[in-house]
Amino acid sequence: MAKGETKRGPASGQGSGHTHSGPGEIRVPAIHDLAKRLRFAPQQGRIWLDDQRMMLMHISSLGSLRQELIESLGKETARGLVTRIGYQAGTHDAAMARKVRSGFNTNDDFLAGPQLVALEGIVHCEPVALDIDVERGRYFGDFLLTDCAEAEAHIATYGIGNAPVCWMLIGYACGYTSAFMGRPILWREVECRSMGHAKCRVIGKPVEEWGDTDADDDLRFLQIGDFAKWSLRPDSPPPATSRLAARPSAVPENSFGVVGVSSGFNMVCHMVNKVAPTEATVIFLGESGVGKEVFANSLHRLSKRADRPFVAVNCASIPEHLMESELFGVERGGYTGATSSRPGRFERADSGTLFLDEIATLSLTAQGKLLRALQQGEIERVGDSRTRRVDVRIVAATNVNLRDAVAAGTFREDLFFRLNVFPIHIPPLRDRRDDIPLMMNWFLQRLAKKHGKRITGFRERAVDAMFCYEWPGNVRELENMVERAVILADEGGALDLCHLFTTGEEIDMSSFVLKRNGNIARMDAPAESRAGLSPDAARPGLADAEVAMLRAAVAEARGNLARAARLLGITRPKLVYRLRKYAIAVD
Helix, strand or coil: CCCEECCCCCCCCCCCCCCCCCCCCCCCCHHHHHCCCCCEEECEEEEEEEEEECCCCHHHHHHHHHHHHHHHHHHHHHHHHHHHHHHHHHHHHHHHHHHHHHCHHHHHHHHHHHHHHHHHHCCCCEEEEEECCCCCCCEEEEEEECCCCHHHHHHHCCCCCCCCHHHHHHHHHHHHHHHCCCCCCEEEEEHHHCCCCCCEEEEEEEEHHHHHHHHHHHHHHHCCHHHHHHHHCCCCCCCCCHHHCCCCCCCCCCCCCCCCCCHHHHHHHHHHHHHHCCCCCEEEEECCCCCCHHHHHHHHHHCCCCCEEEEEEHHHCCCCHHHHHHHHHECCCCCCCCCCEEHHHHHHHCCCCCECCCCCCCHHHHHHHHHHHHHHECCCEECCCCCEECCCEEEEEEECCCCHHHHCCCCHHHHHHHCCCCCECCCCCCHHHHHHHHHHHHHHHHHHHHCCCCCCCCCCCHHHHHHCCCCCCCHHHHHHHHHHHHHHCCCCCCCCCHHHCCCCCCCCCCCCEEECCCCCCEEEHHHHCCCCHHHHCCCCCCCHHHHHHHHHHHHHHHHHHEEEEEEEECHHHHHHHHHHHHHHHHH
């Protein structure tokens, strides 16, 4: 059943015209592939489900939140808000399900959604009937829901009532199924524990297959974004962002030409947007490789000077004796070898933006001349006797704490205050790990295209390592690592650890994963600590096997590294590197 997957049993008298089988008769795939995507990193204060950040929440807190929304906004408004939150979560999980279970049959692919809500602790889903044909747009689903957390939270506050209350779960089902099918699928709750039923029960089918009254009653809570457009124009094709059945979603890009979702990234974007239309001097602060020049260029493109020159100067790359002529220009004969007059960077940036990168590397003499140019708005070429007016907006950047540099006497205090009009600090990548998944995919797409290779993605252990790595080189290091991996990887293959971490990077894999027996275990646990689990869970990893081989070869060679290297078929320097990498002592 490649195109359509249908599982139905004997009729049970349902008026919908669809037949149903009893719960448990539809084969549900193993959940291990999804459970392996769940990672706990307490040292970072993060929980990850694939590339989405998650968090644990008390059911009592969910109940308090629902109560606050209902009593402050009214039941109708609160229901709409909660339903739409669930809808957004469902669309995100649909994208992940398509990625994790690509190549599976349609049924198993779709059932990742019900399994994800179980993995997330929301509810256990039992399929009663399921009929899917993505190409023809046919869908019908009937599920029993056991121990729904949302119903439990509502009952604890309001007790048994006369209306279904699993609003977020209904929104999730609508978002997940609509994104999966590429057309609007509406779910309705026909039984609910809050109404006294033993279990909740939900049924989903295309909007147009519901009666007008039934559909309108629930659609009003989903009149947002793509769902609203579909509902108003059911015959029109769904927007590109929802055609997950046809192709994987693209990585979102913004006006900055970079990607990110973290609070730190968004704060930088907000600050740049605020200052860009002004004429204020801006200084970007942050470690090397965080993207200071990218943001400086973006600031220029968003400013009123966007159609004028953007001139970048790396102050650290210019020799001290050439700094003045590079910045301010030189007249013919101004110094030995100056055979012609030429403008400096200030003149070339006239009416535009001058970006001074690594400004803290300037000598005190050069700082004094730069300060005069900034204060007076005029420069004097080397060997010239007249001054020239320039209209330049200054944007600077440094990875040095300039206040400390001022205190140490290596940076002029007056120049510091002249530059420190609007400082913007860009956090290091290790402090905004939420951006890593987006950057990984964004760089992969760009670099695979650049090198003309087809790469399917990243292996799970590679993703785990990328999350755990400290990224001392920040975004620049991430980009270089992905490019190196794209070059090393086989055509049509996925990027693995051996492609990414090839230059002695140290990875702290001290995060935790969900094992098949339901226990949480350290990812870096040695093989003996994994005894008693399933064969797959107990199998040693690549690093464990390599360490064992190294120890065995050195022992057999009785400490003779040259002989041990020959036994392994590698060179002696490579053997020494690996012994140091794994801290293996040689007697």
